[in-house]
Amino acid sequence: MSKPTLDELRQQIDSIDDQIHDLILKRWDVVQHVAAAKGKAVSFPVRPTREASMLRRLAERHRGPFPFSALARMWHEMIAAFTMLQADYSVAVFANGDEHTLWDLARDQFGSQVPMTAYPTVRDTLAQVFENRHQIAVLPAPRESDDDPWWVKLSGANAPKVIMRMPFAGVGSVRGQMQDALAVARLKLEPTGSDRTLLLIETKEPLSRTGLNAILQRAKLHPLFTASAPQEESWVHLVELGNFVEEKDERLELIEVRDAVVRVEVVGGYAEVLGPDRVSAPIAGVTEE
Numbered sequence: 449m450s451k452p453t454l455d456e457l458r459q460q461i462d463s464i465d466d467q468i469h470d471l472i473l474k475r476w477d478v479v480q481h482v483a484a485a486k487g488k489a490v491s492f493p494v495r496p497t498r499e500a501s502m503l504r505r506l507a508e509r510h511r512g513p514f515p516f517s518a519l520a521r522m523w524h525e526m527i528a529a530f531t532m533l534q535a536d537y538s539v540a541v542f543a544n545g546d547e548h549t550l551w552d553l554a555r556d557q558f559g560s561q562v563p564m565t566a567y568p569t570v571r572d573t574l575a576q577v578f579e580n581r582h583q584i585a586v587l588p589a590p591r592e593s594d595d596d597p598w599w600v601k602l603s604g605a606n607a608p609k610v611i612m613r614m615p616f617a618g619v620g621s622v623r624g625q626m627q628d629a630l631a632v633a634r635l636k637l638e639p640t641g642s643d644r645t646l647l648l649i650e651t652k653e654p655l656s657r658t659g660l661n662a663i664l665q666r667a668k669l670h671p672l673f674t675a676s677a678p679q680e681e682s683w684v685h686l687v688e689l690g691n692f693v694e695e696k697d698e699r700l701e702l703i704e705v706r707d708a709v710v711r712v713e714v715v716g717g718y719a720e721v722l723g724p725d726r727v728s729a730p731i732a733g734v735t736e737e
């Protein structure tokens with residue numbers, strides 16, 4: 449058999465492209481039914497847990513040299529466009545001066561069609577979701593060294609929660625120094641089978657990391673990362689846990705009965721991200737035991 453000519457090979461590519469195109473158009477027929485099944489009450493159509501499960505499934509079946517992070521970006525673009533077709537939403541992103549990293553991560557995650565607005569301070573960015581001007585805020589992942597951390601604001605019954613960590617499936621090029629980002633929105637948290645939970649703990653007195661760890665270990669909770677911040681009359685601590693913990697989890701009550709603790713709240717969670725070796729690091733740093 450003779451080797452196919454360049455023209456013939458390109459025809460094969462056109463034929464594959466037609467199939468991909470047809471399938472994307474057909475996918476909309478199904479997404480419309482999904483939107484209907486989710487019900488009229490759904491005004492915010494983004495489902496980060498479903499998206500994480502879909503990408504994990506694809507990562508499992510992925511093979512060959514095509515970079516999975518490129519495939520994931522194509523999927524994010526496609527899912528985001530289908531999400532926009534279900535209902536409008538917009539994204540507030542912290543991007544200031546030369547700091548465009550979060551903008552690039554948000555664009556990769558939420559696609560090119562969703563309206564995104566840059567805000568010059570982290571507080572302004574978060575306020576957009578609190579004030580219902582945007583449905584999602586993209587913020588820098590917490591670090592121990594933050595002197596004015598945004599996560600202290602997440603407390604309260606009506607407060608939005610952390611719903612997602614980015615990048616989920618590796619990253620291409622970003623402007624500026626690579627850092628992880630968290631998305632905040634008003635959305636009920638759901639488990640994906642491989643998750644992290646963020647707790648906010650308020651104490652009357654300052655608490656060392658060892659003290660905080662001891663309280664958590666007694667409640668059979670194992671922190672991956674902790675950060676603390678003084679408030680006017682108390683201290684608040686952010687704790688990242690390596691699994692999904694529901695608001696009603698009885699281990700949280702075990703923390704609450706301790707005298708020093710004023711309040712414990714689940715303030716977010718996210719699907720564990722796919723790392724190069726499919727294992728993700730804690731948001732920032734590892735808690736020393």
Ligand SMILES: O=C(O)C(=O)C[C@]1(C(=O)O)C=C[C@@H](O)C=C1
Pocket residue numbers: 479482483486493494495496498499526527528530531534
């Ligand atoms: O599964 C859903 O709930 C959908 O709306 C479908 C879909 C998709 O395109 O696959 C779109 C948006 C969600 O964030 C997750 C998935």
